[in-house]
Amino acid sequence: MKYSKYLAVLVLFIVAAALPNYLGLYQLQIMNFVFVYIAFALSWDMLLRSGQLSFGIAGFAGIGGYTSVLCGYNFALSPILCILIGSAVAGIVALFVGSQVLKLRGLYFSIVTLAIGEIFRVIVRNLEVTGAAEGILLPNAIFMGNATKTYWLMFAIATFTIIISILFQKTRIYYALTSISNDEIVAASSGVNIFKYLVIIFVVTSAIQGMAGAAYWQIYASVTPEGAFNLGFALLPITMALFGGVGTTWGPVIGSAILSVTAEYLKLQFPHGHLLVYGFIMVAAILWFPSGIMGVFKQFTAKFNT
Amino acid sequence: MINSIVNQFKQRNFLFGFILILAAIILIGIYKPAVLVEGLQRSALYALIALPMALLLGIVDIINLAHGEFMMVGAYFAYFMSAQFGMDPIVSVLPALLIFFIFGLIVYYLTFKHIIGKPPLNQLLLGFGISLILSEGMTAIATNAPRKLSLDYVSSSASIGGVTFGTFEFVYVAGALIVLLGMQLLLKKTATGQAAVAVGQNPRGARVVGINVNNIYLLIFCVSIALISAIGPLFMTRYTLFPQMGSSFTLKSFSLVAVGGMGSITGVVYAALILGMGETLVLSSLKYGKWAEIIYFALIIGVIMYRSHQRQVK
Incomplete structure (x- = not known):
């Protein structure tokens, strides 16, 4: 039973690696969607395991996307670096928001994460730097629009998310988060630093969402307020x-x-x-x-x- | 009811806040009188939209994330009634109340009934799912095209002392007052209302003392849905309709309920006054008018910071 699991993962990996040779441009595009959504859904679920419901995927993806496109547009940095910066900025925003809001859990946390996307949409739509309502158009898409390379980039991001998720399931963070979602008072009284773990997981998942969003908008080489914070x-x-x-x-x-x-x-x-x-x-x-x-x-x- | 208002004034915090708001309103009145009238109308609209959520969330602790979408459906109902049968939107408030009470009944039995007593995450996700069904269902029926009725009486205006303002929008003020008074009467004077407050405080205790908890949830849910949907027709007389318009009102209503204090009906009205006046003031400036939407985010963030600070002190 145990080996069959590893075998299944191996087969999945080989199939994914072989796909670019057999698929057309449009199918590769769909595969990019699949990978982006794997990163979004899995990172959302990682936070949910600690009992916190976030509606902030759109917000953090938008923040990552805007940051990376802005970096590419203004400083002409390499796209990969831009994606990493976008991810980092999303993480920093999450750190700031989380350190304020995670003390109040449940309803308030969910609503604030829902509002994050709306807040940034209004800000981005009104600032000149971010191209106002028209958004920004990059001169070139990532890898000059090479479909196979973008496929590998998205595949790497999805795999990275899966690995992080598995790591979280195997390390002590998993036990801390499970105990928090089961009963916070019991967790706190047995010495689990609830707040610290919640902030860590919120920052990590938001950074992943920022990264996936950044990569997504780098492929399109443009961002608009309504699109990015959709x-x-x-x-x-x-x-x-x-x-x-x-x-x-x-x-x-x-x-x-x-x-x-x-x-x-x-x-x-x-x-x-x-x-x-x-x-x-x-x-x-x-x-x-x-x-x-x-x-x-x-x-x-x-x-x-x- | 007057007693309860007098009691509120005896609390120092409340008095301080009230004086602050009053002073701000007077200042605005001197600076830009038109803002005062328009701000009042806008505040009344916000209060009208947030009050049903205050009833559902504040009193019986059910969060309905499809709040704004129900208003959107109500607005489309009035639009189609007007387009098909020539029914005046103001008149269609009455059938909307009845129809959406029954609609709320169906929605409650199909979904929310199975979720009550489960973790709040389920309620949030369920509401999110329902809001998606409503807005996308409406897109499928009516497409994304924005719709607007042109009614003559909507653009009527009057002027007092050189200040010109629309008179039709006082419908919102009247509506908000009626809904506020109705809710206060329901909660303070009737046995059902008292039972609802008891259920909100402690469902198990309420069941022990012989209150039919399920019926209370059902009733409050349906009343809330009927009210918010019946506000739709009033809303669509003045504003443009599109299927995605609801979600921003869900957020605004939630922040108003959170600012006003869970369980306080009058608190929501004060919060609506702050939001409405603030937004109108920012809107009235040519240069910064686009930033008006930021106001309610400032409200949400302020309250959340305050609450989490309170929690730290404890």
Whole structure:
């Protein structure tokens, strides 16, 4: 059983590595979506494991995207460096916000993360430096628009997120966060520094979201306020993570892989209101299958084994 | 009710805040009288939108993240009634109340009923999902095109002492007063209202003393949905409609409820006054008018900082 797991990961990796040779430009583009959404959904889920619900994916992705494009536009830095700076800035914003808001949990935290994207959208839309409502256009896309190279970049970011998630599941941070989400008072009285761990995980996940957002907008070589802080970036990854199964590493990955391909299909079929399906999936997941596909799968294998 | 207002004034903090707000309003009145009237109308609209959420979130502790979307659906309802049957939007408030009370009933039985008593994260996610269904459903029905009715009486105006202002918007002031008084009466004078307050404070205790907790949740939820949806028709007479307009009002309502203090109905009205006056003042300046949206973020952030500071002191 243990080896089959590693084997599955290896097969997945080989398939992912071989894909650029067989796919066309449009399919590679969809694969980029898949990887971005894996990074978003998984990082969102990592924070959820500590019991904090964030709606800030759109905000941090937008911050990362704007920072990286601004760096490229004003200082002509190399795109990879820009992406790292974008990630760092998103992390710093998260550190600042988190150190204020994480003392108040639950409702307040969720609403403030929801407001972050809106705040930055208003700021970015009104400043001259950020190109106001038109946004900024870079002279060149990352890697001169080479589809295979961008595929590898996004693949690296998704893999990086998966590795971080697995690391968090294996180290003491996992036990600290699990105890926090189970019962904060018990966690605090057994010597867990709740606040410290919550800030760490919030900063790390936001930096990942910033990085994925930065890479995404570097591929497009442009940012606009309405695009970069689009609430869809918050909605879709949350739905994907819920659909795949929260609290696991592979649940959000599988959810993102399935739903981002479906999203592309639906977008072509129903130009107006294709996200309706996602709303229904979200509601259904919360009401009827809270552990997602992974939960259903586990139930099935448990039945099969006995 | 007068007693409760007098009691509020006896608290020093409250008195101080009240004097501060009053002084600010008088200053604005001297500086730009038009801002005062328009600010009052805008504040009333915000209060009107936030009051149903204050009832649901403040009193019985249910957070409905689809709050603004219900208003959007109500507004589209009035639009189509007007476009199809020529029904006046103001008149369509009444059928909207009834229809959306039933709609709220259905939504409650299908979704929120199963979530009550579960962690608040589930409520947030559920509300988010419902808001997505409503706004995307409306996009599928009515597309993204912005819609606006042109009504004659909306643009009526009057002028007093050289200050010209729209008269139609006083509908919002009247509406806010009616809703405020109605809610106060419901919560303070009726047995149902008292039961709702008890359920909000301690659901298990309320059940022990023989209150039908489920019915209270159901009633308050439906009243809140009916009210917010019936505000939609009033809203759409003045503003342009599009399916995504709701979410910003959900955020604004939440921040007003948080600023006013959970459980306080009158607090929401004061918070709305601050927000409405502040926004109008910033809007009235030509140079910085675009930054008006920042005001309520300042409000949210201020309150959150204050609350988290309080928590640290404890």
